[in-house]
Amino acid sequence: MALNPVLGKLVSKRVVLASASPRRQEILTNVGLRFEVVPSWFKETLEKSSFAAPYEYAVETAKQKALEVANRMHVKHLRTPDIVIGADTIVSVDEQILEKPVDKQDAYRMLSRLSGKEHSVFTGVAIIHCSSKGNQLETEITDFYEETKVKFSDLSEELLWEYIHSGEPMDKAGGYGIQALGGMLVEYVHGDFLNVVGFPLNHFCKKLAELYYPPPKHTVQHIKHDSIPSVDTFENLSDGESESSNFIEHKGANNLDSSSMCPSRPVYNCENSSSVRTGFMVPLENQNGASESAAKLPSKILDLMDGFKASKALFVASKLKMFDYLKNKGPLKAVDVANEVGTSVCGTERLLDACVALGLLEKTSQGYSNTDSANTYLTSDGEYSLHGYIIHSNDHLWPLFTNLESAVREGSRQNHRAFGRKAEDLFKDYYHSQEVKQRFMAAMHSIAHLTARDVATAFDLSQFKSTCDLGGCTGALAHELIQIYPNMKVTVFDLPEVIANISYFQPSEQCAAPVTFVSGDFFKDNLPEADLYILSRVLHDWPDEKIHVLLSKISAVCKPGCGILLAEMVLDDEKKNRSTALLQSLNMLVQTEGKERSGSEYQGLLEQHGFANVKIRLTGNLLDVVLCVKT
């Protein structure tokens, strides 16, 4: 985790990116930030001449974008986010501010102005910390900007128009995208490349470092002021603030800048550091500052080796409902928890301590209590409870993963080894007993509820008057769709065994309109009519042959203009970056004939059935969204 920077501090916070820019979403997703996307409705119409400098305009616009989202979420009684991030990128040339071109002629005007010259790209960023006091929204605003200088070659008329006709300039400030075809126009870049693309990641991390790591007095002289502290080990990811105990020992503190070996990594002194395990070690230096090439601790590998222990500790504490007891009665001593649960005191104490170290619990002289995250996600009645999925992971996925080696050797599912049952139809396995079925439905409900808002708002779906969620299980996404699109008619279509068991999962508050539940098998039965068919975590269960059967059925009932919306973990095309999704693909290997797929793979499947205009949105949540329409 040595590369996991201060962004780890945001792990337990509800972060919202107030931007529709896919580039910003990608930049932040790529570094592992979890966030929701709520595009801002703020119109970029501030009077430019009222700002003394172009960057002031970008910063103010970024601030207004973020504030609009924070206010809207607060007013609409959506859960108030902890942090809203807004950004605005502009190009400045000859004292003029260029935003996104309104049409091709405008793009031509902008690009010919940039031809052969150096210009500045400014991105203004606002980080808004929100809290609710009574009914009031309180905000603390931090803002900054970054400037990057870019020089274009001389652009011929022919090149200019060819570029404009590619369509790339239209949604980009200054009318170009440096990350794609527009890169060919660029002679040099001075400064942060990602700033040009739309988000100054490095400066953002430094700002977070200033906010979350105000330098402790006794270490002031050792801190490189513009550096980004690393957040390593699980301890640092907890809700508690314990910076001083996580500082690494630095022997021979004469040379305080270890940048030759460890660029921009701060080095701290700490009296207790010898007893502190840290996730990485900087090279030790002698009095002259030369490296003595001490062995680096392979923290990432060590964390991976420990991963299963951490997972199992979480599973067992959840299964024993310790988070529920602590929510209702905490703080509790280990002996009290043991009495409540009916477990040994010594074992319970060790498990609770491990949960504290993993950032799941807090420990004070009064005893153990839940962190905010534990209350929200780990109790069985938490607002976004993952309890169902955790129990499913312990009881179902764990035995399957124990047989991963056989799955890899044989290339097939392992239900027979894990459960002594010959693998039949995937869902027959889940529904062979009431208990397993209920557990599976609770697991699916956990994830659907946690992701529903991001899935429902990834695209504007208001043109679809009716929607059918195929395999929509308990209706968690369906209910969310009705909240957001009150006039939409929403149907959930799932197997009769599922529909018979949905009542437990229905929300207590009345929705704007009821969800209709229809039972059937989407491979065999007629599909309900709808303008939009949703397949959320469905395609990943099946091999391509079965997907073709399903997509051709949908295509046959879809009129032109009707759509399909997929919600899946979308892999990057090279299949090397998104570890959560790639591990999920192993999960599909051990229990199904399906797999996770990349954006182009989904696009290929959809296009074969007459669906076009395939758009993919990475939400930063567990599920990404793909939307396409029938031509």
Ligand SMILES: Cc1cn([C@@H]2O[C@H](COP(=O)(O)OP(=O)(O)OP(=O)(O)O)[C@@H](O)[C@H]2O)c(=O)[nH]c1=O
């Ligand atoms: C120079 C340049 C810009 N962009 C994009 O231009 C948009 C600027 O517009 P914005 O108003 O700041 O953002 P938006 O896209 O309208 O989104 P929002 O934040 O919702 O206002 C952002 O997308 C940027 O990535 C590139 O992708 N590559 C480049 O080389």
